[in-house]
Structure formats: structure tokens, C-alpha cells
């Protein structure tokens with residue numbers, strides 16, 4: 215075997231004290247193959263060894279704390295159901311504390327010795343008026359050594375198998391410490407330019423790796439954490455911005471130089487309302503982008519109901535005026551259909567051919583659409599991902615609009631560009647709900663961003679109210695009175711895949727209950743859920759749209775895009791089971807007409823803290839951007855629809871909901887660097903260049919970003 219040049223490349227089993235068998239465990243359990251992997255797997259928490267607390271000052275505040283004292287007794291106690299527990303009494307100079315263990319009873323009984331001095335660590339709770347610590351970590355004071363000023367001990371994520379092989383945090387601390395003693399700055403090379411380090415006053419690579427494992431104080435811990443977070447995000451940004459520049463060079467689009475008759479006619483005579491200032495601004499931005507031969511890659515963000523559709527249409531008309539075709543791709547059949555209806559209606563009487571394509575368009579009809587598209591007879595095609603199938607060929611696609619991008623993979627977006635051989639279409643990505651700025655920066659960091667930040671005038675703010683089951687009679691009364699006014703009502707039930715049957719039962723029960731209060735033939739109720747055939751779903755939807763039915767009982771299939779302006783009440787059942795952005799989407803189904811609209815959130819009496827906060831957020835604000843921020847804060851990015859597979863969110867330390875300041879700094883510096891030196895050719899950027907090359911090899915996920 216050749217000795218690796220860099221100690222960091224040493225396979226894990228060659229590390230002193232590890233060996234082949236434990237090396238195998240490291241590889242299998244934690245994907246740690248080399249010394250590098252070991253060092254760059256950071257602790258997830260620390261044991262604060264800086265302070266010993268006094269028993270008399272303890273509070274049950276949920277913090278892990280450290281105490282020093284004597285274990286004065288240890289008793290095995292037989293509990294109910296033969297469940298043994300061990301109870302100990304611990305004492306320091308200020309008082310007594312009860313210790314208790316419910317697991318590992320025999321082992322503890324054998325290893326702990328009353329009369330000895332221990333350092334103990336754990337959470338305090340108050341039980342029957344007494345202070346107790348359950349399952350404390352116990353370390354013999356004599357084992358802790360003389361070096362009690364030693365400060366923060368790292369705790370590493372582990373597994374049962376790791377622990378069984380003695381590869382616990384204690385062991386890893388020892389190994390990592392000894393590795394850190396042998397390596398130098400030549401091994402852990404600096405990855406950032408000196409001027410960035412100076413400017414931000416962050417620590418060096420070497421310091422960060424030392425301090426992330428063994429900080430001597432809070433300050434070192436912070437410095438190391440911040441530096442690592444900064445770097446994590448900085449390199450994602452460098453990569454995104456580089457790929458943006460690369461694309462700008464590689465893909466050329468047709469410049470739409472004329473603002474022709476279609477746009478002008480529509481704008482001057484067909485526009486059903488005055489555009490908001492925000493809409494005008496956004497159209498100006500898009501026009502400027504499409505006016506050059508650099509491919510547009512723009513994200514259009516706007517809250518539910520902010521009027522993205524009309525913006526999309528005007529942009530498509532520009533493309534057609536310049537002799538090109540345009541398309542809108544939506545993630546679901548219903549949404550695509552809705553876009554198609556909207557667009558067709560808006561351009562009625564105009565010489566614009568609009569077509570619809572999805573998996574459900576079949577046979578002769580499909581063939582004709584495919585042919586007409588190729589011949590250029592179709593100007594606008596609206597559809598689902600059926601549009602990106604290889605046999606769909608445009609005569610000349612000039613503008614591709616992708617609605618709700620986050621449900622599509624980046625690869626799908628790219629496959630639309632590839633539909634033209636010579637020129638790439640301009641691309642406009644629209645999101646259905648706002649995305650928090652930090653998240654947008656991460657997932658869409660390679661796109662330019664336009665925001666519609668105002669709603670059309672004259673909208674009445676939707677009133678959102680939270681109610682419990684006891685208010686059911688009032689609710690039914692309210693429904694009656696709204697229906698009497700000619701309004702329509704949605705009643706939505708959650709549908710979560712794992713318990714689909716149960717959920718359908720809920721919906722069925724709810725429907726039957728409503729039937730009693732809203733009996734035929736005076737009332738009609740639609741039911742729509744995901745298990746129904748598309749045809750039946752459409753039929754039911756249609757009955758609601760044409761006001762045959764007054765109530766629509768549905769699962770979240772109606773979440774996206776459905777537009778029935780006469781519906782003014784949205785009742786959400788089991789609200790606690792919905793995510794925030796979903797709730798906001800659902801609420802956006804009402805408030806589309808001139809009437810005062812209501813959103814009523816029905817919930818269980820028992821709510822989790824998070825559930826309560828979600829509902830409170832909904833009641834407090836109608837602003838989608840605010841809601842998106844709250845959602846990110848409450849749930850983290852992993853749960854936000856579709857982000858998981860994007861592969862750009864796998865940060866080890868950075869938390870997108872919390873680390874705004876760091877992310878802003880990293881983004882701004884990356885922007886300046888790439889602006890000034892796109893190929894990283896200047897000497898001062900050599901560290902960055904090297905690191906980008908290294909990461910490209912190490913992290914295959916990066917390929918998915920662009």
C-alpha cells in the first residue's frame with residue numbers, strides 16, 4: 215500500500231486504535247472512510263465542562279447541566295410490572311439530588327459505587343416536589359483526571375453498533391484529539407482568501423477544525439461554527455453563480471426586440487383591469503431580460519392571488535409577436551387545465567392559438583396537437599410534464615414558463631431548454647407560494663428574481679378564525695347564512711398518505727354529517743378527493759364552478775390553483791394536521807371575488823406547541839412571505855415541499871431558517887468575487903479555485919444544482 219500524501223486521506227482503519235474491524239463499522243455505520251471524514255463529521259452538541267452547578271440553584275429548565283459531588287447511595291427498586299429501576303442519592307456542598315435510571319439497571323448496579331465522587335451530567339426535573347435527574351451521564355471524578363479546566367466536550371452522533379464496538383464519543387474524542395495534535399496547516403489548508411478572513415474576522419480553516427471539536431470557550435465554539443457555516447454556504451453560492459455565468463455564455467436565446475400587435479392590442483384594449491405597480495415592474499424586468507440574446511432565467515415570486523397569470527400571458531404575447539411559441543408547464547392536471555382555461559379566456563377574439571396537453575389527451579387529438587405544435591400552428595401550449603416528452607417538438611419555442619418549479623426537478627427544467635437546437639427558450643419560473651428569501655437564495659441562487667409584492671386593489675382581507683369542535687353548531691348556522699346569500703363553501707380534510715384510509719373515512723363522515731344539515735334537494739354537495747378518477751373529479755369540480763353545488767367537500771387536491779370567485783368560505787378540518795404553506799394555499803382559494811371571505815380553522819382541543827403556533831400565524835397574517843418564513847422557522851427546510859430532493863440543502867451546520875446573517879454575507883461576498891473574477895483566475899482567489907475543484911470531486915450532489 216502506498217502511503218497517502220496527505221494524512222487526511224489515510225483510511226480510517228489505519229488510525230491508531232481503530233483497526234480493520236472497527237474501521238468497517240465506521241464505514242458502514244457513519245460513512246466515515248478516512249481521517250478527513252472523521253474530522254469533518256462535527257459534534258452535534260457539547261458537554262459544557264466549564265461550569266459546575268450547585269444543587270441548590272438547579273431549575274427544571276430543560277438544560278443539560280454538570281454537577282460535581284458524591285454518590286451517597288444506590289438502591290435497586292422493584293417497580294410495577296416487574297420494571298426495575300435504580301435510584302441514587304447524590305450530594306454536593308449545597309444539597310441533595312435524586313438520580314434515577316430505568317434502563318441498564320444491572321450494568322449500573324455493577325459499575326457505580328456509592329461513596330465515590332462523580333461528575334454527573336443531565337437534565338433536572340421536578341418530580342413530586344423533589345429535584346430529580348433521570349439517566350445522568352456518570353463519570354468518576356478520578357477518571358476525569360486533574361485537568362478539570364478542560365472545557366467543552368464534543369458529543370458525536372452515534373449508532374448502537376458504534377457504541378457496542380466502543381466507538382462512542384469518549385473514544386472518538388481521544389482519537390480526534392490525537393490526530394489534531396499531529397496535523398498542521400499544511401494538512402488542513404486554508405480554503406478562503408486571506409482578505410475575506412480579515413474582512414469578516416473569521417477564524418482560519420485549521421482553527422475552525424480544532425475549535426469545532428475542542429473549543430476552550432464559548433467564543434471559540436462560535437467562531438468555529440460560524441466559519442464552517444459561512445463556508446458551507448459560500449461554496450454553494452460560488453457554484454450557483456458560476457453555473458449562472460456559464461449558462462449565460464453557453465445558452466443563447468432569441469432577443470425579442472419588438473413589442474408587437476398582440477401585446478399592444480391586449481394591453482390597450484383587452485386588459486380586464488389596471489395592472490398593479492408591482493405587476494408593471496415585473497413585466498418591465500422580464501421584457502428587459504427577453505430583449506437580449508442572453509437566456510432569461512428568472513424566478514417570479516408573488517403571493518397567492520397577486521396576479522401572476524396575467525404577467526405570464528403578457529410575456530407570452532411578446533414571444534408570439536416576435537415569431538416564437540410559448541408554453542406553460544404546471545405540476546398537476548387540474549392546475550394545467552386552469553391555466554389553459556384562463557389563458558384561452560383572456561385571448562378570446564385574438565389570433566392566438568392555445569392548446570392543452572397532458573397524459574389524458576390521447577389518440578387523434580394528441581397526434582394533431584403534436585403535429586400543429588411542430589408546424590407552428592399552435593402559439594401557446596399549456597400542459598403538464600407531458601410537454602417535456604421527447605416526441606413533443608416545437609417549431610420554435612421562445613418562452614417556457616414553469617409554474618411551481620419546486621415540484622419539478624431541475625433536470626426537467628433543463629429538458630425544456632433542450633427542445634430547441636440552436637436557441638434556448640427564455641425561462642420564467644413561477645412559484646405558487648412565496649419562498650423565504652434564504653431558501654430562495656439556496657435553491658434558486660442561479661436565477662434572477664422578480665417579486666410581485668402587492669395584491670390587486672379592492673381585495674377584502676380574508677378573515678381567519680380558529681374554532682374548536684364546540685363551535686360546530688354556530689359554524690353550521692354560519693354556513694347556512696352564507697349559502698343563503700348565494701355564496702359557496704369549501705370544506706377541506708387532510709389527506710396524508712400513510713393513513714389514507716382513515717382520512718377518507720373522516721371525509722366520508724364529514725360529508726354525511728353535512729348531508730343531514732344541508733339536505734337534498736335544496737342543497738347539493740360536491741365531493742372531490744385524490745382517489746377519484748380524473749374524469750369524475752373534473753365533473754364534480756365543474757358542478758361547483760357552475761354553482762350547481764353549494765358546498766365542496768374535498769381533500770387537498772383543491773390546494774393548487776382552483777379559482778371559484780363566488781366561493782367565500784374555506785373551512786379547514788383538523789387544521790393541526792396541515793403544514794403552514796398548505797394552509798396558506800388553501801386559504802388562497804377564497805377571497806377571489808368582491809365578497810368578504812372567511813377562513814375557518816377547525817382543530818382538536820389538544821394541540822402541539824408547533825400546531826398552536828401554525829394556527830396563530832394563520833390567524834395573525836395573510837402575508838405569504840411572512841407565513842413562509844414562519845414555516846421555515848418551525849419546520850426547517852427539509853419538510854418544505856420538494857426541497858428535499860434538490861440536494862442543495864444538505865448542510866452539516868448551517869440552518870437556513872436561522873442563519874440569515876451568515877447567508878447574506880456569504881452570498882454578497884460570493885457575488886462580488888464572481889462578478890470581479892468569474893473564472894477565479896486571480897492569485898487572491900487561488901484558495902477558492904482549489905476548493906471548488908476539490909468539492910466537485912468530493913460532492914457528487916453538486917451536479918444536481920445546475
Ligand code: ADP
Nearest residue numbers: 487488489490517518519520521522523524670
Ligand atoms: P396568482 O398569482 O395566485 O396566480 P392569479 O393570476 O390567479 O393569481 O390572479 C388572481 C385573481 O386576481 C384573478 O382573478 C385575476 O384576474 C385577478 N387580478 C390579477 N391582477 C389583477 C389586477 N391588477 N387588478 C385586479 N384584479 C387582478
Ligand code: MG
Nearest residue numbers: 522523646775
Ligand atoms: Mg396562479
